[in-house]
Amino acid sequence: MLKPSLHTSKPSPATFLNRTFILVYAIAIFAHFYRHFRNLISSPSLTTTTLFISDLILSFLWATWQAFFLNPVHREVFPENLRLVAEETEYLGLDVFVFTADPLKEPPVAVVNTVLSVLAYDYPTEKLSVYVSDDGGSELTLFAFMEAAKFAKYWLPYCRKYNVMDRSPQVYFGNDPCLFPETKDIQRMFEKMKATIQNVVDRGTVDQDEINDDPAFKSFTKWTHEFTRHQHPTVIEILLKSNEDKDVTDHYMPNLIYFSRKKNKNIPHHFKGGALNALIRVSTVLTNAPMFLTLDCDMYSNDPKTPLRTLCFFLDPNVDPKLAFVQFPQRYHSINKNDTYGAEFLLETQVSPLGMDSWGGMLFMGTGGFFRRQALLEDASEPQRLWNEPIDESGDVLQLAHRVASCTYEENTKWGQEIGFRYGSLVEDIFSGFRLHCSGWKSVTCNPTRAAFLGNTPRSLHDFLAQINRWYMGMLQIGLSKFSPMTFGMKFMNPLHALCYSHYLFRPFLSIPVFVYAFLPQVALVNSSPIFPKVSDPWFYLYVFLFVGAYGKEFIDYVMAGLGFKKWWNHQRMWLIIGCSSYPSSLFDWSLTSLGMSTSDFNVTNKASNDELSKRYEQGVFEFGVGSTLLLAVNIVAVVNLIGFVIGMKQVLMKSGRFEELFMQLFIAGFGVVNSLPVYEGMVLRSDKGKMPTKIVLKSVCVALVVYWMFSWAF
Ligand SMILES: O=c1ccn([C@@H]2O[C@H](COP(=O)(O)OP(=O)(O)O[C@H]3O[C@H](CO)[C@@H](O)[C@H](O)[C@H]3O)[C@@H](O)[C@H]2O)c(=O)[nH]1
Ligand SMILES: [Mn+2]
Known part of the structure; x- marks a missing residue:
């Protein structure tokens, strides 16, 4: 008899259209470079060279x-089979x-909710x-x-009995649950547990x-x-x-x-890795x-059957x-209606993974990954025991556990290099x-x-940009190392798989074309110098x-994923903001670190x-509240574009015939202005605590004026 299927994989129906688009767009890029080369030969200048380099970077990122x-x-799974x-x-x-790493930044009450949500998985408890x-x-x-362990004795049977879907109690009680006979009692216990923890x-x-x-x-x-x-012995407490x-x-x-590894402030601990x-x-x-799941403390389980879905592959x-x-893939619960900061990362978490899957597999995203333990222990010579036996709390076993948790244990071993999670990048995942x-x-x-x-995303722009800054600093640590996907990757993996990795790892270079297009056309515009073909030119x-x-392509990707115009608009705006903040800053951090002037x-x-x-x-x-230096360039760009657009408009209106020549520059400045509307608002129109500090506003305006003054000589 044919065994029922556990999972299927189907090619995407849009593949043909996608490939056709890629072909046509690639031809357009080649034509564009033909023009670039012609210009470089006929009128070599700083402007033509700068535009050429920018477009080269844009094309590389587009191609990858x-x-x-x-x-x-x-892919689809059938846990029912x-x-x-x-x-x-x-x-x-x-x-x-x-x-978890910090009780102040990661409130223990929230971590407890995450842990309870997985402790209550629909899975044989002895496993x-x-x-x-x-x-x-x-x-x-x-x-x-310790408090959570006590509450779990009530929460787990309750979830089982009523087949609760939301197994994070915070989420469950927050969603006005149906009232079963025990509901009120359990809720009272939950509130009491929360209060006790919060109090401490x-x-x-x-x-x-x-x-x-006593124990x-x-x-x-x-x-x-x-x-x-930063300096303490290993703590291992078996709570249940x-x-x-x-x-x-x-x-x-x-x-x-509960586990806290031994730390010594003189020995690198390699963060989460x-x-x-x-x-x-x-x-x-x-x-x-044989299988383990890694979870960030803010990523609670939203579906108790997730391990069964995983078994559809592993079994x-x-x-x-x-x-x-x-x-x-990462999904979030705390995003506002139109996703102001583009924090959903729709393309990165929902669209691109499907594309990597066919080349050998999607990225590990640090959380929500179920691993075959063996994959990380290949050639390890660690002591192991048979799984699925009760924990042996005899002295020998606990002593061994303490020994392997020590901060010196990895010295002279292949841990972090050839086995386990690899060190050397801030994105260890x-x-x-x-x-x-x-x-x-x-x-x-x-x-x-x-x-x-479902996880959490930062609510302040600064925190969000700082997080992206850290990620891309970590990406550069890989992309510009001996393990670069363009060299090492091309040798050891499907080249198309390596291209996918390259796209992410080299993204910070996007800041170069973003800056060029945010300044060059505008400065040229103010100096009345056309740098693009005029409207009547083919x-x-x-x-x-x-x-x-x-x-348009990205807009269609958004619409196909069921998201509307506003979310797409916010996403593209953040694309520009990140291009002027987190990306250049990660390049800067990477340079300092490689020069030995800073540590990551x-x-x-x-x-x-x-x-x-x-x-x-x-x-x-x-949320501009804190005077973030990350945002300085974003503000400067906003001011430069506004000045460029206003002066440009004046010129076009005063001299006939200029419109055709300067249209593209006016359009780019105008696009910059439309995208910067929330920045102007934060600078002058708002009075709440989230507005931009005046010092930063003045600084941005001054730098913008200096930019105009400094670069005017070039035209
Ligand atoms: O020294 C550390 C630092 C962090 N963490 C934990 O790592 C997780 C992620 O940290 P967070 O501050 O939330 O960083 P994010 O940028 O949100 O994390 C994303 O990026 C990380 C680096 O790529 C991945 O490890 C994460 O899984 C991924 O969600 C949290 O649970 C932390 O408690 C540690 O255990 N030790
Ligand atoms: Mn996080």
Whole structure:
């Protein structure tokens, strides 16, 4: 009998249209470069050369981006068929790793919700273990999880009994749930737990009277005077044990383990990559499930059946034995109506993964990835135990777990280089996924209609741009290293796969054409110097096609994904803002770091938010509040374009015949102005706390005037 299928993959119906568009657009680019070469030869100048270089970078990024559209695949999974293929006893053991690093930026109450949402997975409890990795080494976080373990004894059976979908209690109770007989009681317990945790967090220490039973008190004795977040011993606390602890209905619970690796301020800890590797080793000693899931602390589970969907790949007898991970792309719960900051990253999280999938697999996105443990332990000589046995708390096992968690354990080993998650980039996720792909491992994208996980995005523009700055600094650390996809990648992976990686890793260079188009046409315009073909010139229509083609295609991608005009508009505006802020800043950071003048640092994104800020975000106004230097160039560009547009208009109106020649420059300046409207608003029209500080406004205006004055000589 034919076995029922667990998953299918279908080519995208739009592929033919996409390929046709790529062909036509590529021909237009070639024609454009023909003109560029002619100009370079006939009238070489700073302007022609600058425009040529900018267009070269734009074309490289366009070409690499097309690798995502040549052969996208849609995958579907059928967890309902799982029972026909495998018995529940054959399901793979699953270790879930949840990462937190700072109790102030990542409120423990929120981390607890994430952990409860996965602890309550629809999965055989004896096969499930949840580890909390606390890089902040905080007794507050440990305390929060002791409370969570108690609440879980009520929450898990409740979810099971009523087949609850939202297993993060915060989300569940926030959505006005149906009232079952126990609902009110459970909600009361939940509120009480939250208050107890918040109380301790607000006070900043755990008091003895908060801990009633003795063994719990012993755990906190590790937090001595010498204990700091940068220098402390390993802490491993088994808060729930699967063969011992039962819930209130007498069912066994999954394992819940608090873990904080040993730190020493003189030994590099490699941020999240280091935490991941330490946890891989510790879990190998304690539970050693063949599959593990990595989750950021703000990414709660939105679907209790997600592990079953993953099994549709890992338990498929025909699946590629080199399948390393299944990635559920990032999706977010906290985005405002029109996505002011383009934080949904629709193209990056929903569209492009399908395109990478057919070349060997989508990126690892740091969170929402289910891994085959073996993929990261290839050639490791670590001590391992058989999974699916109760945790052995004997001295030997715990001693071993402490040994592998030590900050010196990795010295003179291949950890971080050839095994585990790889070090050397601030985007350890992308780097590690890339290295796995280069050694023949594969990955698949799974993006069910109901999101598997939902996360948080920054609500202030500065935090958002700083996060992107860090990501792209990390991308450059890979792209400009010996592991560049253009050299190393081309050798060890499908070249089209390598092109996809190149697109992301070299994106910061987009800042060069963005700056050129934000300044050059405007300065030339003010000096009444035409630099583009005039409207009656046939080459003008090539420019129109290139512009409308690029923008129109992206607009269609947005509409096809079910998002409207406003979201697309905000996305394209952010594309320009990021091009003037995070991208150039990441290039700057990379240069400083490679010159040895700075060290790269993983600044944890702030997940706490205040009411006022949240309210402004919901209203969709930009948050300029802190005087962010990242935004300085964005402001300067806004002022330069406004001046350019106004003076340009004056010239066109005063002298007849100029309009045709200067139309393109006027259009570009006008486009800059329309995109900068929220910036002008923040500069002069607003009075709330999120407006731009006056100092920054004055600085921007001064620099803009200097730019005009300085570059006028060139025309
Ligand atoms: O030294 C550190 C720093 C961070 N984290 C954790 O890493 C996660 C991500 O940190 P966050 O500040 O939220 O950064 P983001 O930029 O939002 O994270 C994205 O980018 C990271 C780097 O590429 C990936 O690791 C993440 O999974 C991905 O969501 C959080 O759970 C942190 O607690 C640690 O465990 N140790
Ligand atoms: Mn995050």
